[in-house]
């Protein structure tokens with residue numbers, strides 16, 4: 001009951017955002033759908049006339065369909081940048097196959113005798129298409145459009161990753177922030193949209209082409225209307241553009257803190273961490289929320305602004321382990337602590353740089369580092385119990401997971417299984433508490449602000465002090481979850497506000513307060 | 523009216539039609555007769571250019587059809603498909619109105635003509651709003667015919683119009699067909715593989731085999747003067763029946779005994795064949811015929827004798 005209450009509370013608190021995101025979501029879905037229909041319908045008709053082309057066109061559209069959505073969005077960015085354009089193009093590409101294929105099949109499945117009859121009566125090609133082929137293929141074509149719509153509503157959630165908005169902002173923000181209400185506030189409307197569009201289009205499908213003809217003009221109008229929703233919320237202005245991750249958007253020590261404590265007012269889009277740095281480098285964004293040890297900082301020549309009002313708490317990394325596992329495997333704790341205090345900020349940044357930017361394999365980077373520090377031992381290939389290491393879905397975590405794997409395999413007979421790329425904090429932490437993994441590297445600040453129940457007053461007191469934060473999370477995790485924080489690895493991967501070096505130098509900005517002033521100047 | 527000159531067509535390796543020539547007068551029915559796969563449908567479809575001939579020319583009213591716009595050509599030719607070929611998403615009304623709509627007739631003209639056609643083909647008016655799959659096979663066939671005849675085309679092509687029907691329905695539709703005024707004064711090409719049908723409905727028959735035209739002529743000619751063994755084989759076992767069907771009773775009038783007394787049960791004769799009368803005589807020993815106002819008496823025996831005498835004088839041809 002309490003859960004439900006707070007869900008509705010969340011909705012009513014965030015109703016503006018929710019409405020905005022829903023409209024954007026509908027807009028994205030329909031703009032791409034309209035373009036897809038405009039292209040795919042004639043294409044489907046065309047290949048039904050040219051058997052030889054059919055398999056290659058359908059094959060090509062099929063291949064597009066199999067590209068994972070995130071990868072497709074990623075591929076779009078160098079070409080189209082971030083925001084609406086790449087999102088619409090990606091959605092458009094996904095919608096192509098169902099519409100082309102159903103148009104083609106629908107037309108191909110018409111009895112040849114019916115077409116012959118139409119021709120024999122004296123209809124020309126155009127009349128045959130309009131009066132016979134399209135009406136008879138209509139239910140099948142509509143089924144294709146329905147499929148495409150449902151796919152698009154789903155894929156459009158990913159648009160949030162590349163600053164195109166939509167309900168994905170809540171969904172991914174919620175996952176990152178371990179906030180179930182926020183996830184549901186995105187996921188439920190998205191599901192409702194999919195269901196209701198599917199339902200409405202099924203009605204249209206049932207009405208049939210003939211009766212629809214008179215209303216046919218209404219359909220595009222309706223579609224365009226839905227599409228135009230997209231542009232409603234886009235009426236911003238402002239000279240600088242910030243791109244923040246969904247996680248950063250919802251955090252006290254993120255966008256909320258920036259607004260509250262610094263009073264920063266900047267036009268903001270939500271964007272995935274995976275493309276944010278590049279977008280800043282490409283001048284698509286001016287201000288981003290990065291991590292202080294991120295390798296791309298180095299790669300894209302970005303500068304961290306000083307957090308002069310201390311809103312970002314310390315984020316010291318340390319492995320967090322299920323206590324049971326430590327009890328069962330007494331050597332494990334000592335082995336994991338081998339890494340303690342071995343990696344400082346700049347070391348981590350350059351390790352990350354090798355993986356994120358030079359595209360070296362995390363294994364290789366991890367191994368080289370361990371060898372350099374004299375920690376590497378060849379695997380013993382023992383057959384003890386299996387330790388499952390988790391990691392979140394970014395380079396630093398992959399590297400750490402690999403290091404731990406090598407340390408465990410070299411120093412014990414335990415076997416190791418890695419489950420890397422577990423998405424955000426929520427997914428990793430749930431996996432840990434559900435014993436699907438035994439440990440993963442976590443950050444003190446995340447433990448404090450994302451995982452533990454919020455106690456703002458208490459936090460305010462300890463926020464500035466890295467020892468106090470560490471002690472507090474260690475205590476609380478032990479008490480609440482029987483999870484142990486081992487010794488910190490050394491570096492502090494805190495949130496940081498970053499800008500391009502050139503721009504910072506030109507504007508003379510050193511810290512976040514400078515940025516705020518600069519924004520208010522005009 | 524229609525003239526085919528040295529028409530050939532092959533698909534990949536099959537020579538479907540080989541060097542066929544014939545012509546059809548403006549008020550005659552030509553039947554293309556032959557076994558399955560001998561190229562009848564192919565020949566028919568070349569006339570309205572649904573299939574393009576490989577070589578040879580087809581003329582309609584002296585004009586080469588290659589030079590006529592495809593759609594315009596087809597609008598002037600009624601076409602009845604092998605399996606009715608009604609558009610499944612159109613109601614009966616819409617199906618029948620296809621050609622008038624393409625010709626941009628007004629609604630009133632279309633409606634009154636439709637009513638006329640439905641009436642002539644014994645189709646209840648309430649069928650108009652039904653869809654083809656809600657009709658019986660015989661009704662579908664008649665709708666197909668109505669659709670082809672709506673715009674009174676001077677040419678009618680029919681591909682096994684009675685193919686899918688049971689024998690009883692077939693008989694009754696054929697009877698309607700023979701008496702339908704809409705079919706008079708048209709050049710009709712009809713395809714069938716049913717020999718009886720060919721003899722009942724055709725003014726002339728073009729016998730095909732393996733894509734070739736073997737013989738063309740009046741039904742009796744094919745029977746009496748087969749050009750080769752193939753033609754003979756074709757009619758083997760049915761010859762007697764066919765020849766009885768090919769002879770019209772009215773031609774036997776001079777050789778039949780007059781009937782002295784008048785009775786109301788006399789059958790009035792126009793186009794009935796000897797076969798038709800023999801069928802009646804299967805149920806009673808004799809009957810009376812009224813031919814051109816004269817009253818004649820007929821029995822099995824007297825009809826047979828009359829045929830012999832008729833053949834002897836006319837040398838086997840009717841009229």
Ligand SMILES: Nc1ncnc2c1ncn2[C@@H]1O[C@H](COP(=O)(O)OP(=O)(O)OP(=O)(O)O)[C@@H](O)[C@H]1O
Nearest residue numbers: 533534536538557558559560561562563564565715
């Ligand atoms: N579109 C086509 N492609 C290839 N071969 C074809 C095609 N149409 C017809 N044929 C072949 O041409 C020959 C003649 O076919 P057609 O349809 O004219 O025969 P038909 O006399 O109408 O036969 P039926 O009485 O069975 O309808 C057949 O051997 C058939 O297989």
Ligand SMILES: [Mg+2]
Nearest residue numbers: 562563564604
């Ligand atoms: Mg045929």
